[in-house]
Amino acid sequence: MILCAGEALIDMLPRESAQGEGCFAPYPGGAVFNTAIALGRLGIKTGFFCPLSDDLFGAQLRAALHESGVDDSFSPAVDRPCTLAFVTLVDGQARYAFYDSATALRQTSTAELPPLPDHVRALFFGGISLVGEPCGTAFAALAAQAGGRVVMLDPNIRPGFIRDEAAYRARLDEMFARADIVKLSDEDLHWLMGAGEIDTLAHALRTKGPRIVVITEGAKGARAITAQGVQHAAATPVTVVDTVGAGDTFNAGFLAGLEQAGALSKPGLETLPPATLIAALHLGVRAAAVTVARAGANPPWAREL
Numbered sequence: 001m002i003l004c005a006g007e008a009l010i011d012m013l014p015r016e017s018a019q020g021e022g023c024f025a026p027y028p029g030g031a032v033f034n035t036a037i038a039l040g041r042l043g044i045k046t047g048f049f050c051p052l053s054d055d056l057f058g059a060q061l062r063a064a065l066h067e068s069g070v071d072d073s074f075s076p077a078v079d080r081p082c083t084l085a086f087v088t089l090v091d092g093q094a095r096y097a098f099y100d101s102a103t104a105l106r107q108t109s110t111a112e113l114p115p116l117p118d119h120v121r122a123l124f125f126g127g128i129s130l131v132g133e134p135c136g137t138a139f140a141a142l143a144a145q146a147g148g149r150v151v152m153l154d155p156n157i158r159p160g161f162i163r164d165e166a167a168y169r170a171r172l173d174e175m176f177a178r179a180d181i182v183k184l185s186d187e188d189l190h191w192l193m194g195a196g197e198i199d200t201l202a203h204a205l206r207t208k209g210p211r212i213v214v215i216t217e218g219a220k221g222a223r224a225i226t227a228q229g230v231q232h233a234a235a236t237p238v239t240v241v242d243t244v245g246a247g248d249t250f251n252a253g254f255l256a257g258l259e260q261a262g263a264l265s266k267p268g269l270e271t272l273p274p275a276t277l278i279a280a281l282h283l284g285v286r287a288a289a290v291t292v293a294r295a296g297a298n299p300p301w302a303r304e305l
Contacts, residue, residue: 002039002122002255002264003074005049005142006032006129007105009083009098010057011244013296024086026057028064029297030105031127031156034245038252038287038299040068044259047120049074049142050129051112053104057082074114080104087244094244098161100132108135113142116149122264124255125175126154131161131168140171143178150264152181153210154251157188177209180269183251186217198223199230211269214281216250216288218243222281231274233281236289245297246288252299253287254280 011029016022028037032050039046048070052058054077061082065072083106084099100106108129116123123146130136143151153175162168172192176182182205186198193201202213202225216222221235257280258264263272283305290300 003047004036008033012086034248040070042256047071051078053082122150153179154183182210183214238293249291249299250284250288253284257283
């Protein structure tokens with residue numbers, strides 16, 4: 001099983017009422033939640049951890065997990081409200097306003113962390129769950145308990161959400177040191193590492209700990225940087241509706257590709273053939289292409305690929 005640990009929230013997506021008024025519709029979301037949903041739809045045994053509100057939005061989140069075949073038993077029900085993220089689209093790019101004070105996500109504590117049974121073989125972390133407190137400390141503590149399991153990290157950086165940049169960068173460095181795979185968008189990479197060539201910056205990031213650094217570049221596709229060199233997968237041409245959930249779905253496709261190849265283990269990553277890495281990249285970009293071609297975070301089912 002792959003356990004996805006991080007935010008679950010409600011994306012309030014922009015819509016228009018029958019009277020022509022601007023309004024918002026609630027959809028289950030959150031970067032790590034979306035990756036869990038996408039993995040489940042791709043037929044990968046998946047679990048999800050984040051405390052979920054016992055309110056109507058929490059029930060909506062659980063229903064979405066069940067529908068996609070994701071195990072929510074790791075996620076306790078709590079008497080705290082659900083995080084809301086109001087989304088606006090600018091030239092098809094998502095912009096977010098978060099309402100996250102004293103929520104089920106934000107107040108996640110180390111006391112709420114689940115035990116990691118043996119059948120959990122890999123963990124995925126990222127998103128805004130690593131920014132705030134006390135949740136950031138809690139999720140980092142769970143990553144520290146990974147032991148011999150594979151850890152993948154996608155910070156999915158939202159600069160407008162960061163209040164203490166020094167503390168956030170320190171947490172990411174701590175988690176980079178434990179991660180086997182780090183995935184970033186090209187924008188995230190430059191935010192973290194500054195100006196420069198992508199391959200050079202990614203190799204510099206590898207010195208912090210991860211064996212594989214994956215960079216997504218939108219319409220240019222994705223590349224994976226390892227000690228053996230750089231592998232690339234071109235993007236699948238599509239008409240973009242919006243980019244909500246694109247990176248999250250890519251993560252799921254990439255992990256699914258490694259899992260299906262029997263390579264999602266520390267020994268498997270150490271001896272990973274280039275062809276297997278390229279195939280995982282291709283599955284990631286193909287899955288993401290389906291998501292960007294339709295509204296909202298709506299990852300594909302395996303049958304659609």
